[in-house]
Amino acid sequence: SQTIHQWPATLVQPVGSPLSLECTVEGTSNPNLYWYRQAAGRGLQLLFYSVGIGQISSEVPQNLSASRPQDRQFILSSKKLLLSDSGFYLCAWSVTVDSPLHFGNGTRLTVT
Amino acid sequence: QKEVEQNSGPLSVPEGAIASLNCTYSDRGSQSFFWYRQYSGKSPELIMFIYSNGDKEDGRFTAQLNKASQYVSLLIRDSQPSDSATYLCAVRLGADTGFQKLVFGTGTRLLVSP
Numbered sequence: 001s002q003t004i005h006q007w008p009a010t011l012v013q014p015v016g017s018p019l020s021l022e023c024t025v026e027g028t029s030n031p032n033l034y035w036y037r038q039a040a041g042r043g044l045q046l047l048f049y050s051v052g053i054g055q056i057s058s059e060v061p062q063n064l065s066a067s068r069p070q071d072r073q074f075i076l077s078s079k080k081l082l083l084s085d086s087g088f089y090l091c092a093w094s095v096t097v098d099s100p101l102h103f104g105n106g107t108r109l110t111v112t
Numbered sequence: 113q114k115e116v117e118q119n120s121g122p123l124s125v126p127e128g129a130i131a132s133l134n135c136t137y138s139d140r141g142s143q144s145f146f147w148y149r150q151y152s153g154k155s156p157e158l159i160m161f162i163y164s165n166g167d168k169e170d171g172r173f174t175a176q177l178n179k180a181s182q183y184v185s186l187l188i189r190d191s192q193p194s195d196s197a198t199y200l201c202a203v204r205l206g207a208d209t210g211f212q213k214l215v216f217g218t219g220t221r222l223l224v225s226p
Contacts, residue, residue: 043116044156044200044216057211090155098204100146101214103155 002027006091006104013111019064019078021107023091026072031093033074034101035066038088050074051097086111115139116203118217126225131188133199133220138182141206145177145184148200150219156200160186191224198222 006023013019025031035047046059048066056066063082067075074091088108092101117136125131133147144163148156162168162175162184174187184203188195198219204212 041218043218046213046215049211049213059213097212098144100158100161101202102158106155108153 002031002093002102004091004093004102004104006107008107009105010108011110013081013109015083015111016080019076019081019085019109021076021089021091021109023074023076023104024072025093028072028093028095030071031095032097033068034092034094035074035076036090036092036103038090040087044090048076081111083111085109114217115205115215116201116217118199118201118220120218121221122223123220124223124225125191127191127193129191129224131191131195131222131224133186133188133201133222135184135186135201135203135217136182137184137201137203137215139203139205140179140182142179142182142203143206144204145175146202146204146214147173147175147186148202148216149195150198150200152197159199188222191222193224193226196222196224 003026033050036044038044050056050068053071064078090106091104094101146161147159149159150156160175162177168175172189176185198221200219201217202214204214
């Protein structure tokens with residue numbers, strides 16, 4: 001069966017510091033991968049998606065970036081965090097662009 | 113107009129009752145619809161998906177879709193306190209919008225009292 005791992009679970013970072021969140025999927029090949037953010041009291045916002053290794057599409061222009069160095073690895077990064085980057089970051093995967101998304105356990109990021 | 117709208121609630125029902133959660137969407141080209149459950153502090157988990165008009169049942173859950181009215185609902189029969197959570201409606205946008213991304217509503221909080 002397929003599993004998705006996301007780490008760390010919680011993170012507290014000062015403003016201006018860098019960020020790296022990692023997500024890996026097991027049990028499937030060439031998954032579609034996604035990064036979502038959920039701010040307090042708000043809905044899930046799609047940040048990035050990838051339909052294949054090395055391919056990244058951005059939905060929201062901001063100081064975040066994503067990379068997919070391996071087939072089942074998805075990384076979310078920032079060079080300098082802003083207070084507004086605080087939130088619950090969720091990695092997800094799907095078999096195809098039409099199939100349901102399955103989420104990792106998430107990373108709760110607090111920028112101080 | 114928001115792409116996916118849900119009443120934020122809370123929707124309070126007694127244990128054993130039917131909980132009815134509703135969702136409307138704006139993109140007429142949308143073809144697939146999903147319900148996720150999210151417990152406080154946790155990530156969303158998929159409950160059901162529906163692609164065709166009508167009802168789809170899975171255990172205590174029934175998803176209902178009416179594309180003409182752009183309306184999708186989730187019924188939870190015999191509600192249990194463990195069903196207390198926020199329920200997210202998600203709609204995959206139509207092909208004419210480019211990448212068919214999955215757009216989420218802000219969720220309806222359900223409280224089931226013993």
